[in-house]
Amino acid sequence: MSITPPKERIWWREPIAKVELAWILIAFVWGLFMFFMMIYWHGAGKQNLSNEAYKTTPVAYARKAQAVVDEHTVRQESGFPVVHPPPGSDVYLIARLWQWWPILELEKDQSYRLHLSSMDWQHGFSLQPVNINIQVHPGYDMVLTIKPDRAGEYGIVCNEYCGIGHHTMVGRLYVVE
Ligand code: CUA
Numbered sequence: 001m002s003i004t005p006p007k008e009r010i011w012w013r014e015p016i017a018k019v020e021l022a023w024i025l026i027a028f029v030w031g032l033f034m035f036f037m038m039i040y041w042h043g044a045g046k047q048n049l050s051n052e053a054y055k056t057t058p059v060a061y062a063r064k065a066q067a068v069v070d071e072h073t074v075r076q077e078s079g080f081p082v083v084h085p086p087p088g089s090d091v092y093l094i095a096r097l098w099q100w101w102p103i104l105e106l107e108k109d110q111s112y113r114l115h116l117s118s119m120d121w122q123h124g125f126s127l128q129p130v131n132i133n134i135q136v137h138p139g140y141d142m143v144l145t146i147k148p149d150r151a152g153e154y155g156i157v158c159n160e161y162c163g164i165g166h167h168t169m170v171g172r173l174y175v176v177e
Helices: 018-044 058-072
Strands: 051-055 073-077 080-083 090-096 099-101 103-107 112-118 123-128 132-136 140-146 152-158 170-176
Touching: 058 073, 058 080, 058 090, 058 112, 090 103, 090 123, 099 170, 112 132, 132 140
Parallel strands: 080 103, 090 112, 103 170
Antiparallel strands: 051 140, 073 080, 090 099, 112 140, 123 132, 123 152, 152 170
16 A cells, blocks of 8 residues: 555565556656647647747847837837837837837738847736737747737736736737728
Protein backbone atom coordinates (compact mmCIF):
# COMPACT_ATOMS: atom_id res chain seq x y z
CA MET A 1 0.00 0.00 0.00
CA SER A 2 1.21 3.43 -0.84
CA ILE A 3 0.39 5.04 2.52
CA THR A 4 2.83 2.83 4.39
CA PRO A 5 6.61 3.06 4.01
CA PRO A 6 8.15 0.67 1.45
CA LYS A 7 9.17 -2.74 2.88
CA GLU A 8 12.64 -2.59 1.40
CA ARG A 9 14.94 0.27 2.27
CA ILE A 10 16.33 0.26 -1.31
CA TRP A 11 12.82 0.44 -2.71
CA TRP A 12 13.75 1.97 -6.07
CA ARG A 13 15.48 -1.20 -7.22
CA GLU A 14 12.16 -3.05 -7.33
CA PRO A 15 10.63 -3.77 -10.73
CA ILE A 16 7.95 -1.32 -11.87
CA ALA A 17 4.44 -2.54 -11.07
CA LYS A 18 2.15 -3.13 -14.07
CA VAL A 19 -0.28 -0.43 -12.96
CA GLU A 20 2.47 2.16 -12.66
CA LEU A 21 3.86 1.23 -16.05
CA ALA A 22 0.39 1.55 -17.56
CA TRP A 23 0.00 5.07 -16.13
CA ILE A 24 3.44 6.12 -17.35
CA LEU A 25 2.49 4.89 -20.82
CA ILE A 26 -0.89 6.66 -20.77
CA ALA A 27 0.71 9.94 -19.68
CA PHE A 28 3.44 9.61 -22.30
CA VAL A 29 1.02 8.85 -25.15
CA TRP A 30 -1.29 11.69 -24.03
CA GLY A 31 1.66 14.07 -23.90
CA LEU A 32 2.68 13.08 -27.43
CA PHE A 33 -0.91 13.42 -28.65
CA MET A 34 -1.26 16.92 -27.18
CA PHE A 35 2.10 17.91 -28.64
CA PHE A 36 0.89 17.15 -32.16
CA MET A 37 -2.51 18.70 -31.46
CA MET A 38 -0.68 21.92 -30.57
CA ILE A 39 0.74 22.01 -34.09
CA TYR A 40 -2.63 21.07 -35.58
CA TRP A 41 -4.52 23.73 -33.60
CA HIS A 42 -2.07 26.37 -34.69
CA GLY A 43 -3.47 26.05 -38.21
CA ALA A 44 -6.95 24.62 -37.80
CA GLY A 45 -8.05 25.97 -34.45
CA LYS A 46 -7.30 29.65 -35.15
CA GLN A 47 -6.24 29.94 -31.52
CA ASN A 48 -2.60 30.83 -31.70
CA LEU A 49 -1.26 33.82 -33.52
CA SER A 50 1.69 33.45 -35.81
CA ASN A 51 4.23 35.85 -34.45
CA GLU A 52 7.83 36.85 -34.85
CA ALA A 53 10.11 38.13 -32.13
CA TYR A 54 13.14 40.37 -32.48
CA LYS A 55 15.52 41.84 -29.96
CA THR A 56 15.27 45.55 -29.46
CA THR A 57 15.75 48.16 -26.77
CA PRO A 58 13.11 50.48 -25.32
CA VAL A 59 14.94 53.47 -26.81
CA ALA A 60 15.21 51.98 -30.32
CA TYR A 61 11.62 50.78 -30.25
CA ALA A 62 10.24 54.10 -29.00
CA ARG A 63 12.09 55.88 -31.80
CA LYS A 64 10.37 53.74 -34.45
CA ALA A 65 6.97 54.15 -32.82
CA GLN A 66 7.45 57.91 -32.56
CA ALA A 67 8.33 58.14 -36.27
CA VAL A 68 5.06 56.44 -37.27
CA VAL A 69 3.09 58.63 -34.84
CA ASP A 70 4.73 61.80 -36.21
CA GLU A 71 3.92 60.82 -39.77
CA HIS A 72 0.41 59.37 -39.52
CA THR A 73 -1.42 61.04 -36.65
CA VAL A 74 -4.87 62.12 -37.85
CA ARG A 75 -6.36 63.54 -34.63
CA GLN A 76 -6.06 63.58 -30.85
CA GLU A 77 -8.36 61.82 -28.41
CA SER A 78 -8.11 62.49 -24.68
CA GLY A 79 -4.46 63.44 -25.06
CA PHE A 80 -3.56 60.42 -27.19
CA PRO A 81 -2.60 60.62 -30.85
CA VAL A 82 -4.86 58.58 -33.13
CA VAL A 83 -2.63 57.06 -35.78
CA HIS A 84 -3.93 55.94 -39.15
CA PRO A 85 -1.01 54.20 -40.86
CA PRO A 86 -1.17 53.12 -44.51
CA PRO A 87 -2.39 49.54 -45.14
CA GLY A 88 0.40 47.00 -45.30
CA SER A 89 2.72 49.06 -43.14
CA ASP A 90 4.43 48.46 -39.83
CA VAL A 91 2.43 49.81 -36.91
CA TYR A 92 3.79 50.21 -33.40
CA LEU A 93 2.12 49.97 -30.05
CA ILE A 94 3.96 50.89 -26.89
CA ALA A 95 3.13 49.31 -23.54
CA ARG A 96 4.27 51.23 -20.49
CA LEU A 97 3.19 52.17 -16.97
CA TRP A 98 0.23 52.44 -17.40
CA GLN A 99 -0.93 52.97 -20.91
CA TRP A 100 -1.11 51.61 -24.43
CA TRP A 101 0.21 54.26 -26.77
CA PRO A 102 -0.89 55.49 -29.29
CA ILE A 103 -4.47 54.78 -30.40
CA LEU A 104 -4.32 52.88 -33.69
CA GLU A 105 -6.88 53.24 -36.44
CA LEU A 106 -6.68 50.42 -38.98
CA GLU A 107 -8.65 49.65 -42.11
CA LYS A 108 -10.86 46.61 -42.40
CA ASP A 109 -9.59 43.75 -44.60
CA GLN A 110 -6.13 45.28 -44.83
CA SER A 111 -3.04 43.61 -43.52
CA TYR A 112 -0.64 45.21 -41.04
CA ARG A 113 2.46 44.22 -39.17
CA LEU A 114 1.61 45.08 -35.59
CA HIS A 115 4.65 45.56 -33.34
CA LEU A 116 4.41 45.29 -29.57
CA SER A 117 7.03 46.07 -26.97
CA SER A 118 7.27 47.36 -23.44
CA MET A 119 9.18 50.38 -22.15
CA ASP A 120 9.54 49.09 -18.59
CA TRP A 121 8.49 45.62 -17.57
CA GLN A 122 6.07 42.92 -18.55
CA HIS A 123 2.55 43.71 -19.71
CA GLY A 124 -0.15 41.61 -21.31
CA PHE A 125 -1.80 42.72 -24.53
CA SER A 126 -5.41 41.59 -24.55
CA LEU A 127 -7.65 42.77 -27.38
CA GLN A 128 -11.33 42.80 -26.45
CA PRO A 129 -13.90 41.55 -27.22
CA VAL A 130 -12.09 39.26 -29.69
CA ASN A 131 -9.82 37.97 -26.93
CA ILE A 132 -6.45 38.05 -28.69
CA ASN A 133 -3.71 37.76 -26.09
CA ILE A 134 0.02 38.13 -26.21
CA GLN A 135 2.73 38.86 -23.67
CA VAL A 136 4.63 42.10 -24.07
CA HIS A 137 8.20 42.23 -22.81
CA PRO A 138 10.80 44.97 -22.68
CA GLY A 139 13.72 44.30 -25.03
CA TYR A 140 11.63 42.26 -27.45
CA ASP A 141 9.74 43.43 -30.49
CA MET A 142 6.82 41.04 -30.98
CA VAL A 143 5.36 41.24 -34.47
CA LEU A 144 1.92 39.99 -35.40
CA THR A 145 0.67 40.03 -38.96
CA ILE A 146 -2.97 40.98 -38.59
CA LYS A 147 -5.90 41.55 -40.92
CA PRO A 148 -8.90 43.00 -39.06
CA ASP A 149 -12.10 41.51 -40.45
CA ARG A 150 -14.69 43.52 -38.50
CA ALA A 151 -15.03 47.26 -38.18
CA GLY A 152 -15.60 48.78 -34.77
CA GLU A 153 -14.01 49.98 -31.59
CA TYR A 154 -11.83 47.54 -29.70
CA GLY A 155 -10.50 47.75 -26.20
CA ILE A 156 -6.98 46.81 -25.16
CA VAL A 157 -6.58 45.76 -21.56
CA CYS A 158 -3.46 44.73 -19.72
CA ASN A 159 -3.81 41.19 -18.44
CA GLU A 160 -0.45 40.86 -16.74
CA TYR A 161 -0.24 42.41 -13.30
CA CYS A 162 2.14 45.35 -13.62
CA GLY A 163 1.78 47.38 -10.46
CA ILE A 164 -0.49 49.86 -8.74
CA GLY A 165 -1.98 51.23 -11.98
CA HIS A 166 -2.49 47.88 -13.70
CA HIS A 167 -6.28 48.16 -13.70
CA THR A 168 -6.10 51.56 -15.41
CA MET A 169 -3.94 50.30 -18.26
CA VAL A 170 -6.55 50.30 -20.99
CA GLY A 171 -6.24 51.38 -24.59
CA ARG A 172 -8.29 51.67 -27.74
CA LEU A 173 -8.02 50.45 -31.30
CA TYR A 174 -10.31 51.39 -34.17
CA VAL A 175 -11.07 49.39 -37.27
CA VAL A 176 -12.74 51.47 -39.95
CA GLU A 177 -14.39 50.51 -43.25
CU1 CUA B 1 0.35 46.59 -17.72
CU2 CUA B 1 -0.86 45.31 -16.17
